[in-house]
Amino acid sequence: MLDIKFIRENTDLVKTALLNRNAEANVDELLEIDLQRRTSIQEAEGLKTERNVSSKNIGALMGQKKFTEAEAAKEAVRKIGERISVLNEQIRELDERIRDIVLCIPNMPVATVPIGKDETDNPVLREWGELKTFDFEPKPHWDICEKLKLVDFERGAKITGSGFPVYTGQGAKLQRALISCMLDLHTADHGYTEIEPPFVCNADSMTGTGQLPKFAEDMYHIPGDELYPVPTAEVPLTNLYREEIIDVKNPIKLTAYTPCFRREAGAAGSTNRGLLRLHQFDKVEMVNFVEPEQSAEQHEILIGEAENVLQLLGLHYRVIELCTADIGFSAAKCYDIELWAPGVERWLEVSSVSNFGDYQARRARIRCRDENGKPQFVHTLNGSGVALPRLVVAIIENNQNADGSVTIPQILRPYMGGLEKLA
Template sequence: MLDIKFIRENPDVIKKALVHRKAEADIDGLLGLDAARRAAITEAEELKSMRNAASKKIGGLMKDGKKSEAEAAKEEVRVIGDRITALDEKVRELDEKILNTLLFIPNLPLPAVPVGKDETDNVVVRTWGEQKKFDFEIKPHWDICEALKLVDFERGTKIAGSGFPVYTGQGAKLQRALIQFMLDLHTTEHGYTEVEPPFVCNAAAMTGTGQLPKFSEDMYYISTDELYPVPTAEVPVTNLYADEIIDVEKPLKLTAYTPCFRREAGAAGRDTRGLLRLHQFDKVEMVNFVKPEASEKQHEILVREAEAVLQKLGLHYRVIELCTADIGFSAAKCYDIELWAPGVEKWLEVSSVSNFWDYQARRARIRCRDEHGKPQFLHTLNGSGVALPRLVVALIENNQNGSGTVTIPEALRPYMGGLTKLG
């Protein structure tokens, strides 16, 4: 959430940023609400001073036997009190309207973020590895998964509908191995503490990280308990410290595995075959809490930590810096990491690594102390480390063999019981 004071003092900056983001918000209307709120507070404070003066006068009038004047002063106090009550209620109503407006305004892109109109203006920062060449006709992952009985798409659909695959046999083992491999990498080499959070969150947590209220249609919801199955571990892990002041002299780095649940109402009909777009999928997440002055450097470190997963698995990827029109709602700057999948002939996003600046921290009220001991909003960052379905797609398609088997990357073999091939 943006700071209303910053918006008040820099309305043109906000409006320009919204244009670059291809987003809309009634900034003038918000400032009108803010002005009305401040005017009501000022009037209430003035009335409270008048009430105090009138109250003090009553005692003297009573002492001097001026009963009628004292009664008039009491009536004045009552009338002023009623007006103060009405103004306090007005301020509460305006506070709610201002908050509801602020919750729908996206974060400001950092100045270094490339300005663009859509994803075609994203910038490739670097690539790693090369596209693999094959001397046989390669297959898409769904054909390989079916032939090797790694995934049962039909039975998943029978149980829960499309977008809910069933991993079986070596496919299920591969999922488990990848999760363990990534958690071990982040905790032993990257300095993370592993947490296992709840797989459901309340509305306050979803609001804290920016999923609510804007993206409610993309979320699953358990109405009987007013809980949301997590769309990403970012939500519960970030909100572990909601309403707290924490020590981030050194970056606080947490990693977690969770299943993720997304309705993705706006994505109907896109990439529906195979594992490309699912309603339930597994993901390992990395979340960082840092001092404001450390976040830009930490962002670059976080990207490298996500890249390390793919390098150890020997997979060709590229890092893309998203332009202003393509970065996520809560992000101030974002890199996407994409894997090349030769079977479907596509670059597949497996990680979005974002610096949220103080946007999430203000929504969730997460603070640290500055050098003088004064509480301030810290900065949050997160990135997938990484998401499994598309990682599995790229791993299978890049490592397929003419015999129909799939070679398991060496780094993953200890987690597969020494197995060298699928099939």
């Protein structure tokens, strides 16, 4: 959430940012309501001062047993009280209207984020590894998954619905191996603390990280209990410190595996076949809490940690920076990592690494102390480290052999009981 004071004092900047994002918000109405609010507060507080003084007076009069005078004073204060009630009600309403608008205003992209009209304007920053060449026609992963019985899409659709794959046998084990491997890497080499959070969160948490209220349609919802299956571990991890003042002298770095649940309404179709786009998928996530001055630097470290996963798996990838039109709602700056999948002949997004600045921290009221001991909002960052299904697609399609088997990357073999090939 943006600071209302910032919006008030930098209205043109905010409007430009909205324009660059192709987003809309009623900033003028917001400022009008904000002004009304402050005016009402000033009147109410003036009256409260009067009331406080008068009430003390009444106490004194009562003490001196001047009951007649006390009664007259009581009557006067009662009238003030009535006006205060009216104003309080006004302020409450205005607060709510302000909140409704502000919660739906996206973050300001940092100044260096490239301005663009859509995802075709995302610059490629770097590429790692080499394009794999084959002396046969590489197959798409769904063929391989079917032949090797790694995933049962039909039965997943039967027991739940499309987009809910059933991993079977070596396919299931590969999921577990990847999760363990990535968590081990982040905890052992990147300084993370492993967390196993709840897989459903309440509405306050969803609001804290920015999923609610604007993106309610994207999430599953359990109505009786007002809970939401997590769309990403970012939600429980970031909200761990909601409404707290924490010490981030050393960055707090948390990692967690969770399944992720997304409705992905309207996403069905041939371009999303197989494991490319799912309603439920596994992901290892990294979340950082840092002092404001550190977040830009930490963002570069974080993207490196995500890249490291792919380097160790020996996968060809590229890093792109999202332009203003493509950057996420809560993000100030965002890198995506894409893996090349030779079977489907596409770059697949497997990680999104974002710096949120104080946007989430202000929503979730996550603070730290500055050098003077005063509370200030922390900066939050997160990155996928990484999402499983498309990673599995890339591993399977890049490592497939002419005989139909799939060579398992060296680093995963200890996690696969020493197995060298899926066959």
